[in-house]
Amino acid sequence: MSSNKDISAPKIIKDRGSIHPINHLKDSIMNLLVSFGFEIIDGPEIETEKFNFDMLNIKKTHPARQMHDTFYVENKSNLLRTHTSPVQIRGMLEKRPPLAFISGGKVYRKDDDATHLPMFHQIEGILVDKNISFAHLKDLIYKIVYSLFGEDIELRFRPSYFPFTEPSAEVDILSSEGKWLEILGCGLVNPVVLENCNIDSNSYSGLAFGLGIERIAMLKHGVKDIRDFYKSNLDFLSQFK
Amino acid sequence: MKIAYRHLVEYINENPSIEEISDCLFQLGHEHEIEENIFNMEFTPNRGDCLSINGLLRDLSVFYNVNTNQEIYNDKLNKLEIDFENLSQDICPQISFLKLEIENIPNKYKDYLNDYFKDLNLNKNNFFTDISNYVSYENGQPTHCYDANKIDGKIVFKELHANQEFETLLEKKINLSDKNHVFLLNDKVINLAGVVGGKETSCSIDTKTVLVECAFFKPEAIIGKSVKYDIQSEASYKFERFVDPECQEKTIRRFIKIVEEHTNIKDVSLITYKYKKNNVTKIPVNTNVINQIIGTNISQNEYLTYLSKLGFIVNDENIEVPSYRSDIETQNDLAEEIARVIGYDNIERNEINIPKAKLSNIYDIENKLRFFLLDHGFYEVINSPFVGTGSSNSICVDNPLDSNKKFLRSNLTQSLLENLLFNERRQKDSIKLFEISDIYNIKDNKVNVSRKLAVIASGRAGHNYRDFSKKISKKYLDSLFRESLPSENFEFKVLSRDSLNTKVKNEIISCEVDISNFSTDVLSYSEISKPPESFIEYSPISDLPYSIRDLSFSVKDFTELDKFKKYILEFKHDLLKEVFIFDYFNNEKNAEIKIGFRFVFQSSDSTITETQVNNIIDVIIKHIEEIDGITIPGLN
Numbered sequence: 001m002s003s004n005k006d007i008s009a010p011k012i013i014k015d016r017g018s019i020h021p022i023n024h025l026k027d028s029i030m031n032l033l034v035s036f037g038f039e040i041i042d043g044p045e046i047e048t049e050k051f052n053f054d055m056l057n058i059k060k061t062h063p064a065r066q067m068h069d070t071f072y073v074e075n076k077s078n079l080l081r082t083h084t085s086p087v088q089i090r091g092m093l094e095k096r097p098p099l100a101f102i103s104g105g106k107v108y109r110k111d112d113d114a115t116h117l118p119m120f121h122q123i124e125g126i127l128v129d130k131n132i133s134f135a136h137l138k139d140l141i142y143k144i145v146y147s148l149f150g151e152d153i154e155l156r157f158r159p160s161y162f163p164f165t166e167p168s169a170e171v172d173i174l175s176s177e178g179k180w181l182e183i184l185g186c187g188l189v190n191p192v193v194l195e196n197c198n199i200d201s202n203s204y205s206g207l208a209f210g211l212g213i214e215r216i217a218m219l220k221h222g223v224k225d226i227r228d229f230y231k232s233n234l235d236f237l238s239q240f241k
Numbered sequence: 242m243k244i245a246y247r248h249l250v251e252y253i254n255e256n257p258s259i260e261e262i263s264d265c266l267f268q269l270g271h272e273h274e275i276e277e278n279i280f281n282m283e284f285t286p287n288r289g290d291c292l293s294i295n296g297l298l299r300d301l302s303v304f305y306n307v308n309t310n311q312e313i314y315n316d317k318l319n320k321l322e323i324d325f326e327n328l329s330q331d332i333c334p335q336i337s338f339l340k341l342e343i344e345n346i347p348n349k350y351k352d353y354l355n356d357y358f359k360d361l362n363l364n365k366n367n368f369f370t371d372i373s374n375y376v377s378y379e380n381g382q383p384t385h386c387y388d389a390n391k392i393d394g395k396i397v398f399k400e401l402h403a404n405q406e407f408e409t410l411l412e413k414k415i416n417l418s419d420k421n422h423v424f425l426l427n428d429k430v431i432n433l434a435g436v437v438g439g440k441e442t443s444c445s446i447d448t449k450t451v452l453v454e455c456a457f458f459k460p461e462a463i464i465g466k467s468v469k470y471d472i473q474s475e476a477s478y479k480f481e482r483f484v485d486p487e488c489q490e491k492t493i494r495r496f497i498k499i500v501e502e503h504t505n506i507k508d509v510s511l512i513t514y515k516y517k518k519n520n521v522t523k524i525p526v527n528t529n530v531i532n533q534i535i536g537t538n539i540s541q542n543e544y545l546t547y548l549s550k551l552g553f554i555v556n557d558e559n560i561e562v563p564s565y566r567s568d569i570e571t572q573n574d575l576a577e578e579i580a581r582v583i584g585y586d587n588i589e590r591n592e593i594n595i596p597k598a599k600l601s602n603i604y605d606i607e608n609k610l611r612f613f614l615l616d617h618g619f620y621e622v623i624n625s626p627f628v629g630t631g632s633s634n635s636i637c638v639d640n641p642l643d644s645n646k647k648f649l650r651s652n653l654t655q656s657l658l659e660n661l662l663f664n665e666r667r668q669k670d671s672i673k674l675f676e677i678s679d680i681y682n683i684k685d686n687k688v689n690v691s692r693k694l695a696v697i698a699s700g701r702a703g704h705n706y707r708d709f710s711k712k713i714s715k716k717y718l719d720s721l722f723r724e725s726l727p728s729e730n731f732e733f734k735v736l737s738r739d740s741l742n743t744k745v746k747n748e749i750i751s752c753e754v755d756i757s758n759f760s761t762d763v764l765s766y767s768e769i770s771k772p773p774e775s776f777i778e779y780s781p782i783s784d785l786p787y788s789i790r791d792l793s794f795s796v797k798d799f800t801e802l803d804k805f806k807k808y809i810l811e812f813k814h815d816l817l818k819e820v821f822i823f824d825y826f827n828n829e830k831n832a833e834i835k836i837g838f839r840f841v842f843q844s845s846d847s848t849i850t851e852t853q854v855n856n857i858i859d860v861i862i863k864h865i866e867e868i869d870g871i872t873i874p875g876l877n
Contacts, residue, residue: 007799007834010806010822015618015703017673019611019772022623027608037595046636046681046688061461063286063481068468072639073649078688080638100595106626110642118642119625127595134580135536135591142590157585159270159577161285161568167534167577169585188534191573205534221779228782232622232660234669235782241773 021240022121022229025217026104029123032147036140038102038125043087045106046078051086056164057192071108071118080108083210085164088126092197097204098129104213114225121213126189128199128206134167134188137207141171141186144209148216149173156180165208166190173219181219184211242292242478244378245360246278252298254306265304268584271297279361287568289460289482293381296565303550303582311379314497321510323452328399329462332422333434334517335486336398336456339493340389343368343449344505351502369444369451372499374475381565382455382484382492383476385432389450391442394427398434400462405430410443415470422462424454435463435480437472455493457486485565486519522562522570526555534576536591537583547582548575606759607677610694612768613725618703619673619696624656626678634682651682653695654753658736661697665745668787671701673713677756695753696731699745706825706837715750728762730754783845788854792861793824793837798870802834805871808864809838814857818843 019027030040052058053065063069064082071080087103104123112118127140138157145155154174162168165187172180186209191201214226221240223229228236246259257265259278266273271291272283282297290296295309321340327333346368350358357375358365365371369386377383401423407430408414417423417430424432431439435458444451463480467473490513497509528541545555554561562569569575580588611621627641631648641647650656653676664672675696682689702708702717711717715733722731736749796802810820817840824837842854865871 007802007827009825009827010706010836012705012707013821014616014705015671015673015708016770017615017617017619018621019615020621020623023611023621024772037597044688044690045679046690061464063464066465066468067640068465071641073636074639074683074688076639098596110640112642118627127593131533132593133534133536133591134576134585135588136593138536138585138588139590139593158267158272159285159581159585161270161287166571166573167580188573188576191571220776223779224781230623230625232624232663232674233667233782234620234664234672235667236779237620237622239779240777 016241018237018240020229020237021217021221022213024240025220026121026123026213029144029148029211029213029216030102030104032144033102033123033125036143038100038127041087041091041101041103042105043081043084043090043103045081045108046073047081047086048078051089052079052081052083055089055193055196056085057190057196058163062163069110071110082109083107084122084124085208085210088124088208089193089197092126092128092194092199097199097206098127100127100129101125114227115218117214117226117230119230120226122210123213124208124210126206126208128189128194128204130204132188132205132207134207137169137186137188137209140207141184141209145171145173145183148220160185160187162187164190164193175219183216183219184209186210242282242284242475243361244280244282244294244297245356246275246280247360248294248357249280249297249301252294252308253301254308257305262301265301266297268586269300269303269581271300284482286482289479289484289567290381290565292479292482293377293379295380299552299565302552303547311495312498313491313494314501315494318497319510321512323512324395325512325514326395326397327514327516328397329422330516332400332459332462333398333456334459334519335489335513335515336454337489337493337511337513339451339453339455339496339511340509341451341453341497341500341506342389342508343500344507346446346449347503354499354503367444367446367448368503369448369453369500372496373453375499376492376496377475377479380488380492380495381479382488383435383479384453384455384492384496385438385476386444386448387431387438387442387452387454388444388448389452390448392426392452396431397425397428399423399425401425401430407433408440409433409437409472410440411437411472412440413472415472417470421466422458433466433470433472434458436466436470436474436477453493453496455489455496457484457489483567487564489513519564521564523559524562524569524572524575526558526560527572530572531576531579534573535580535583535588537579537588539579539583544579547579551578551582606761606763607694607756609763609766609768610756610759611677612771613763613766614673614675614696615772616769617673617721617725618671619675619698622657622660622674622676623678624650624653624660624676626650626681628655632682634684636681636683636688649681651680652753653678653680653693654697654736654751657695657697657751658741658749661699661749662741662743665699665743667784668789669700671704671713673698692756693753694756694759695751696733697736697749697751699747699749704819704821704823704839706822709823709839712747713750714748718750718752725766726763729759781845783843785844785846785848787818788842788849788851790840790842790854790858791823791837792840792858792873793835794865795872795874796834796836796870797832797872798868799834801868801871805865805868806836809861812861816842816844816849816853816857 084103091101102125107122157169160168160170168187171184189206194201273280298307298309373384373386405417422434423430431442458480467477528544552563626649627646628650629645636649638647677694698713702711718733731752733752819841823839826835
């Protein structure tokens, strides 16, 4: 029989915490895009109508500007940004093309159900250079989707509508259950937006894309209710160590 | 919007299957689901022109030979004498009124009209309203039918700036407020323009003389009204998305034709007011630009053929945009038309190379702090910024989702405290949380932003035998943080539990620091663990209570010690959520090791019972009892 003098104590298993799965996914996608050549820029969550809507060719009559869709603050003097696109506007006003920016963060819309929340996260990217075409956009989107879901994933592009891109597209992936799931929106930057940012649209064109982090996180982790991400429940968070 | 397959296909010469049409619609960007041969369409907001059979057929005509020339009434019409004044001509630049009297109300509808109601499972109202709904389905232009005998005065169209009660034809009473474009009869609202008509002047099943109003309203006057007044209105859905400003007379004549096909018309007269000519958009032909935008190489002939099929009038110099395509203004718009026709998925990829950017490090300090906290057992949370209480410099949301949460939070700690209490209520005995977020407030009449890190912790220091009996305290956290980040000042404080609804007595320790206060020394922290690289399949969590069991063993024969520990720590059962060593004592003098394990059980579908727990524990005990030299003190 061995002596207990020779026995070493059990290894102390230190508790590890976890990065929030939304931030973890956001960081992973941002890092991927940085590796493609995009530069990270940042902007405020409290925005003006000018940057959130006007500069992006979202007309005064657009439904998104209604009080039932957008949170306004301080007697309508400002609003909670409804997307991260205004960061790109600020970036384009600051730097001259060629440019390639990404921005990620919280955005706000007046929704609240199992698949929508008043606060969620987006990553958007923009690239402005000479002779950028829809065929280039497709190449970039394929690279992003393949990196996120693997090269076996089937994807499709559907025409869509965003005031700040033309042509516009939504991209779906085919789930293992054979269902098409929308994962991102994209398009060529509407020349009106370039001109709003003092970029000559006859010389330059651009591509832009945006994706909702929660949507992709729900798909990747199999989370059915978006609200689970924000209950701060340790039983939930501890699964993402 | 619902459109029946058979209503579409009867105008398509090739007689395609529902699946073939569905594929074409997807390629064109018209999302839909199919239920029992009905397309449930979801159009993008710029394609108001597609909100009808004819509109959809116009788009499909790029793939098929389509004939949408429904018969219209071609005879000359008498001029209607009507007392009408338009005080908002900019919003309504064109309007027609048709007065029509019939001999008898038909007791049977023609097949096409019957099929519309039957196939789409719609309720019939009255003869004229039924035709109005059908015509709108067929060509996208809403019309409104008044019982002409109830119109006995001057009709005025204007923007009303006064509150007025209005009862809709669906018998819903609404209080019009702020500004609304309305039709007034003797100063009383009879129609919320483009949304819904009023009950007082509506048609009934006995109406034989109808006054049909057919107008073009600018979308800005209609947008938001149906939501504001909680009215389901197909008319407003169409007007919000732009109807064809040139189709009103054709619509009226189609209306008359359908009436004529059902009964004898005794009298009919029409008046059209056109205050402004509709602008025609012309875009120069430039195939090179189109190819450059899409990244294709199509010929000019191919390009112009596609546009012709879509209803554009083309010549070698210009492309004239049809009146129903308000969404087409630029070369990029035309490029999208061509890309849709080619099919986005048929456009070849062209490799893109982006020059490497300067690496940004704006998140590096934050990331280092995250990894440091992760290494020390802290979980990151993300909280909603909306809170119920604010201070004088808090930012107030004008239109909160919940009126009890109308402020933006001015600190992170309060949210973390709520998170901590939530987890305490879920029997968590070791809670360590952090959040990094922007905080907004008003400073010098301006929006001020600061980026904060907040940390909160309470309960046991950890789930291992060294930390289990230690309680998290200010001193504990101070020393933990100082050891790794000696030059940073965290200023931990104890939060009082006095006003908290909890029976737990553990100290709550927190701190909230401005990220800008951290020095670059943080960057030298060398992280131990990193977040997982592969994605974790999440298991749904249970809200049911835990059951906890502790088992303490006395080990006197050490040869089987490792095997014994491994057995317990790797024991698997669906109901066993966690097992860890909470106590360990090596008594060298007595040649005995005492080791305690904690088992945490939880069921996902019902409250776990004593019997369930006992059964699992018995399996473990039975196994251990067979090992010589290991006993459970006190167990008979």
